[in-house]
Amino acid sequence: MNELSRNRGQGILMVIRITVEASAAFFITAALLHYGTASTAIGRELIRLQPEVATAALSLTVLTVWLGVTLIFGRIYCSTLCPLGALMDLAARARPRARVYRYSRPFSLLRLVVMTAVLLMIAAGLLFPRRWLLPFGLYASVIDTLLAPTVSVAALMAAAVVGTLAAVAFRRGRFVCNTLCPVGSLLGLFSRRAAFHFDINTDRCTQCRRCVDVCKAQCIDLNDHLVDMSRCVVCFDCLPECPDDAITYTLGRHTLSDPLMMPKYKTFSKK
Template identity: 50%
Template sequence: MNTLIKNLRVIISLAFMAITTATIVSAAVGVGVHYRWIVSVQIVPCFLEAFVASIVAWLIITIIFGRVYCSSVCPLGTLQDFISRLYAPRGRESSVRRYRYRRELRGVRLFFLIVMLLAVIFGTSVIIYALDPFSAYVHIIDSALYPTMPLDPLIVPFSAFLTGIATALVTVIFSLRWGRLLCNTLCPVGTLLGYISARSLFRFDINADFCTRCGKCEDVCKSSCIDLTDLVVDGSRCVDCFNCISVCPHNAIRYTTSRHRLSDPLMQPTSSASSVSAPASNQSVKSPSES
């Protein structure tokens, strides 16, 4: 079931990326196939064009479900997942650990969020379009088309080509090496949605009674936001990818409205506990899926 949800999420995100890409390509080559609605569900264009219904809808969705926009709708997020897959270690039994928990770079996140807010207030379009993830994706696609197609220079000027190349380079370097770190540092939309989703109704929660700290979830968490020392998930950085619940052998991490603590308070994890070695008492606990 958990794998099914994850696969569904992947299919939806690929569909959004394909439609978005088709829209950008058709606009660039002037064939006139425009899926206008795809722009109206992107968050920064929603703000700039005052699509109040879309803004309210995203606010409600994020409060209830978390960063669904980042998991399924933002094309730059899906592109990062696609690139990071290229670097994935081969074979399920690979000893190479892909991701590890990292602390939040809060100062960096807040810096780019404040810069974006000031740019919106003062109407500094250069900064807005540089930090908007949707515009970044448009620049990347336009720059990929630039050398091969007879583009109208008024539609895709050479400066946009260079911007697209620079954006693509940053995206490739970040996602190959760190998964979704770009989403949790440079992207102001991710920061804004993250601070809302940190208190969302549905969040990923680790049931400390069932977790053996095997590390499998941490290994696939491209946001590096699963802290197995304290058995908590940083909801502000979680991008709702469902990778973690699809690999947990004990059904210990769940997407749920409830919050679990160890049934025996004396067994609460401490910050000095190892993040990879399982307490002996936890090893013997059976999860609902095993019992």
């Protein structure tokens, strides 16, 4: 495949992903707003597929399917069906292209502590974490509160939450997804071992940094030529950027030609 058609193919993958994400966000929001019969019906089905909704309804099949999908494809949920992720992507897209992202080290302990605390609060029967600390619950609560006919403290708080999320996403991309979101942290435990992963071929990579510049999860480490799959949200934004076909979404791992580079296959989980 020549360079032009390969880049076009990678670009199509990204366009499909963005179309799915935008459509899912539209239908889910329509269902929450009770807007139109058909769109509401589709949105309701998409809401049933949300991992936290399935867990609350004790639908272990849906939850198991999501964990299985994450084990195979990575955190694809985070770039397709999560409406909060779509909202953050919208804010991140508004940032000028000249403002590039940089790799940041993972906040593994913080993620673990927040996830455990939220799960414990939910297990204790508290309603607040379900409505305001889980991503779908937060999205639904914000829509609900903002729709209320009167201005209330809760509505102001909801507006402040959306504004803060958008501002953080504008500056740091998926920072919230990779620090505070309990669902993202849970999926990350599975995606770090995902069968399909982003692999960097060091024989081809010229360290041009174009993939790092667009990675809103800030998870591409060019020093070690590794993509931290526990934080990667499988958005495919990096693929069409690479001019050398060096980064790929693949089942296999590239065998490095330089023996000094072999330790690069360490996993982030052991950091």
